[in-house]
Amino acid sequence: MEYSNDGGETWVDATGLDQGLVLKIAQSPFDPDWLMAATFGGGVWSSTNGGSSWAETSVGLGIPYVYDVAFAPWDSNTAYAASLGVYR
Numbered sequence: 001m002e003y004s005n006d007g008g009e010t011w012v013d014a015t016g017l018d019q020g021l022v023l024k025i026a027q028s029p030f031d032p033d034w035l036m037a038a039t040f041g042g043g044v045w046s047s048t049n050g051g052s053s054w055a056e057t058s059v060g061l062g063i064p065y066v067y068d069v070a071f072a073p074w075d076s077n078t079a080y081a082a083s084l085g086v087y088r
Contacts, residue, residue: 003051016054017045019064026069030076038066044081061087 001022002011020042028034033050036057043058044066058066063083072078081087 001051001054005050012052014047014051014053016047016056017042019043019056023066024068026071026079028071028076029073030071034071036069036071036079038069038081040065040067044069 001014001017003014004011020039022037022039024038026036033048035047035051037045041064043056043061043064045054046057047054061083066081066083068082070080
């Protein structure tokens with residue numbers, strides 16, 4: 001995966017997020033550098049540095065096919081993932 005900090009004029013390789021097809025990226029309403037990605041086949045990944053690096057965070061989901069992710073707008077420690085059910 002690659003990311004851009006200048007509106008897409010230049011792109012840089014990111015580390016991690018090397019599994020699955022990214023279907024959705026969500027940005028935390030509390031921290032613009034905190035991102036989550038839902039992937040088809042790779043589970044959930046998160047980045048705390050604006051997408052420069054990613055770590056898998058789908059422990060406990062049991063299935064790597066995640067269709068959507070979202071941050072709770074009222075709680076900085078709550079996020080949701082949609083797969084064959086909704087996970088919190």
